Amino acid sequence: MARTFNLKLKQMDIPLIQGGMGVGISLGNLAGAVMQEGGMGVISLAHPGYRDPDFMKDPFLANSKGLKEEVAKARNISQGKGILAVNAMCAINRYDEYVKAALDAGVDAIISGAGLPLSLPAITQGHDVLIAPIVSSAKAAQLLLKSWDRHYNCTADFIVIEGPDAGGHLGFKPEELLEHTAKSVLDILEETKPIIQEYEDKYDRIIPIYIAGGMNTKEKIQEAIHHGASGVQVATSFIPTIECDADIKFKEMFLNHNQKELTLIKSPVGYYGRAIANPLSKQLEQGRVAPTYCLNCIKPCDFKVTPFCITEALIQAAKGNTEKGLIFSGMTIPTQTKLRHVKEVIEDLVGEVK
Ligand SMILES: Cc1cc2nc3c(=O)[nH]c(=O)nc-3n(C[C@H](O)[C@H](O)[C@H](O)COP(=O)(O)O)c2cc1C
Structure with missing residues (x-):
């Protein structure tokens, strides 16, 4: 763990973002545990208040309240280490208001995918917060960065490239996924680098790239960094942990x-x-x-x-209903037979990555 990663004035000690997992899979407990190890913990903004007694009556209020509680929990666990982000899906109704609720709750970063977060800079303007899109192609990165540059005269603080092996919603056609013809995340990274470079030059700063989807071994992470990524975003590997917020x-x-x-x-x-x-x-x-x-x-x-x-x-x-529930998952499910601590998962993934 030799490097630190400065994103503006916020600091990570390891090259790892824990991917946002909604609903209720990545909340304050998991995010806080990842932050405690010096990574970026991510609370999902998809219904963080789903356990609130008033959730069905007023979901927005329950979620805003829930989010504040989860942020406080993550801060309390991490004791000043790491970076705290929320994952906001562009497809949610009241997206702007949810992002504002996250700003009010005092998060360090907003990561936004499931669509292109074209209006994100307008919502976060004037706030000391990092903003990052999730993209699945060089074309999407180009479109987004061009739009932010043109309309808001700003660029991304970092960027997440999600490949076809990721879990949750995927930015690929089903045939590409089924026939394994989608570009690999490393190929998308190669295609996206020159686009990012253009905006790094224009804004005279580094825009770290984190790649996501199947980054479940030290070797793969080392390879990602070798190809020019600053680090990885990992989700599925954090599900079978003691700290994950979902039901056992x-x-x-x-x-x-x-x-x-x-x-x-x-x-x-x-x-x-x-x-x-x-x-x-x-x-x-x-x-x-x-x-x-x-x-x-x-x-x-x-x-x-x-x-x-x-x-x-x-x-x-x-809530643990594995028959009626939708069990989102990445391609690479851990091989372990027992739940582990986040610390052990992180040591396995980036313990000696330089
Ligand atoms: C259970 C689950 C829920 C997820 N929910 C979201 C989500 O709400 N928003 C999002 O942008 N990505 C979501 N993802 C994608 C992850 O954040 C991450 O980018 C991806 O799964 C990384 O690949 P990996 O799981 O192979 O590590 C989800 C993934 C899983 C496994």
Whole structure:
């Protein structure tokens, strides 16, 4: 752990961002544990208040309250170490207000994906906060950076490139994922570097790149850094940990990896997402699972026709209902048979990475 990474005045001791995992998988406990090791911990902004008794009545209020509590928890655990970010999906309704709630809660960084966060600089203007997009192609990076430059005269503080092996919503066509024809994350990195370079030159600063999707070994992380990444974003490896915020039954789905079958689900968010096959995914192959309620949370989702409610399915999963819940997962499920501490996972991943 020889290097420190300065992002403006905020500092990481290790080249690792813990990927945001909604709903309820990465909250203050997991984020705080990663920060304690000197990394960037990420709280998912997708319904952080889902356990609040008033959640169904006023989700925004419950989520704003929940977020504040999770931020306080992460700060308390990390005791001044690491960087605290939130992951905000562009596809959520009231995106601007949620980002503002995160600013009010005092996070250090906003990472935003599931669409291009074109308006993010307008929302965060005047705040001491790092902003970063998640992209899955050089083209998307180009479009976003050009737009921020043209409209707001600013650029990204860092950038996350998510490849086809990641979990959650994926920026690739299903055929590319099924036929393994999507570009690898390292290829996307190579294509994106000259674009980033252009904005590094223009703004006379470094824009660190973190690559995500299947970065589950020290060798792969070393290779990513060798190819010019500043580090990696890792999510699935942090699920079977003591500190992960999900129910134990959800975490146990990520043990004994060779027994798991992965599948792709078309999400109401508008993307395909990778998940562990279970009764819900099998039911969705047959047809619609009509929602039982609607919180009007996703911009492109229409309650009357949606194949299922993603919020309901993800909340069920976080609460440990592994039959009715949607179990998002990356391609590489850990091989371990017991839950571990975040510290051990991080030591395995970046312990000697220089
Ligand atoms: C259970 C789960 C939930 C996720 N939820 C989100 C999310 O809400 N927003 C997001 O941008 N990415 C989400 N992701 C993607 C991760 O943040 C991360 O970029 C990706 O999974 C990294 O690949 P890895 O899991 O192979 O390490 C999720 C991934 C998983 C496994």
